[in-house]
Amino acid sequence: MTDLKIGVVGIPGKWSTEALADAVETKTGFRLVIDMGRVTLDLATGGLHYDGHDLSTFDALIVKKISEIYSPHVLDRLEMLRMAEARGVRIYSRPEAIIRLIDRLACTVSLAAADVPMPETRITEDPSAALQAARDFGTAVFKPLYSTKARGMTLISGEDDKAGEDIAAFAAEHPVMYIQRKIDLSGQDLGMVFLGGEYLCTYARVKQGDTWNTAIHSGGKYEGFDPDPEQIELARRAQAPFGLTFTTVDVALTDEGPVVFEVSAFGGFRGVRDGCGLDAPDLLTSHILKDLGA
CATH class of the missing domain: 3.30.1490 (Dna Ligase; domain 1)
Known part of the structure; x- marks a missing residue:
């Protein structure tokens, strides 16, 4: 066990946030879930305050989720975290990397610039x-x-x-x-997972009933999937420009070949668990501790 102080930015009470905080606590003895809606940035001192803690004094912060709902307001929260980063706090993934993915258009432009195939x-x-x-x-x-x-x-x-x-x-x-x-998903699309830029696993989101999309909140379910090397290389190329610590690349398999929908700013823990049988919070925490030299 290490004595590093690492906080988890996320949604209190949500499974993925709490599971990551549990993994951090197991390996460090310290646990703090940070709700960005209750964080105060003091520009005079550079302090980033939450629940009696100055986050700018932490060794690291892990961003599991920045907000329940995406909006331009989320970018302001990331700018606040950039101040902690400027004071030496290691942040996973870096706010600058996440900012480029919150806006769907910014993500798409980056993918197009990298010649990644996407739907028209x-x-x-x-x-x-x-x-x-x-x-x-x-x-x-x-x-x-x-x-x-x-x-x-x-x-x-x-x-x-x-x-x-x-x-x-x-x-x-x-x-x-x-x-x-709209492309024919043949009932499923893929979540191809990367940790520290290295391929981890792939899960499929399989639609149920007559919904047009495979999203889990629309009733889809996770299953395992074994991609071929070309599909893995496509996903690797898609996520590479963003430099994320943990991410999922959404890929659809079409008659014309695989296409990328988007790169996730945060990645999906539940898909890794249910589709790949792996413990993403534990793997992510171990990766970060190694990066910190612990």
Whole structure:
């Protein structure tokens, strides 16, 4: 056991956050779950205060989840953590890396710049261009720029007489429209997991019933999956530009070959447990302690 002081930034009471805090406590004897909604940054002193602790004096912070719901406000929380990093606190993953993934468009641009294959995608604020995209794609998935687990995603058929109205309703809440061709997932997509940039395992999210997506909150379930070397290399290439400590690359297998949907800022512990049979909190904590020289 080491005497390092490591805090876990996450959602108090959530399984993945608490499991990670348990793993840290087992290996260090110290346990603190940090709710960023209750953190105060004092720029005069550089202190980052939470529940009687100055986080800027910690050895490290592990960011399991920065907020329950993604929004531009989340970027402010990450900027607060950057101040602790500037004072020498090691943060896993680095706030700068996470910032590039919170906004779906920022992630997509980075993937496109790295020549990673993705579903056909268009971004616009113009309703007429959005309608044309829906018509060109046949059926399009309209995705919020800030969301997780398929929340807020809307299917719009370009053939539907109400397509224009549906687009207007989506744009009222999401003025910058992220529009992607709906592809046939054949009932599943993959979560390809990396720890410290090295491939760990792959699990499949398998849809249940008549839902159009495989998201677990829509009823999907995790299963094991054995990818081929080309699929692993694609996922490795997708996550490489971001430099994350722990991440999951979402991959779909299509008739034209595999495509990447996105790279997760935080990765999925439950998928690793249920689909791969591995203890992600323990593996992540061990990796971080090794990196810290413990």
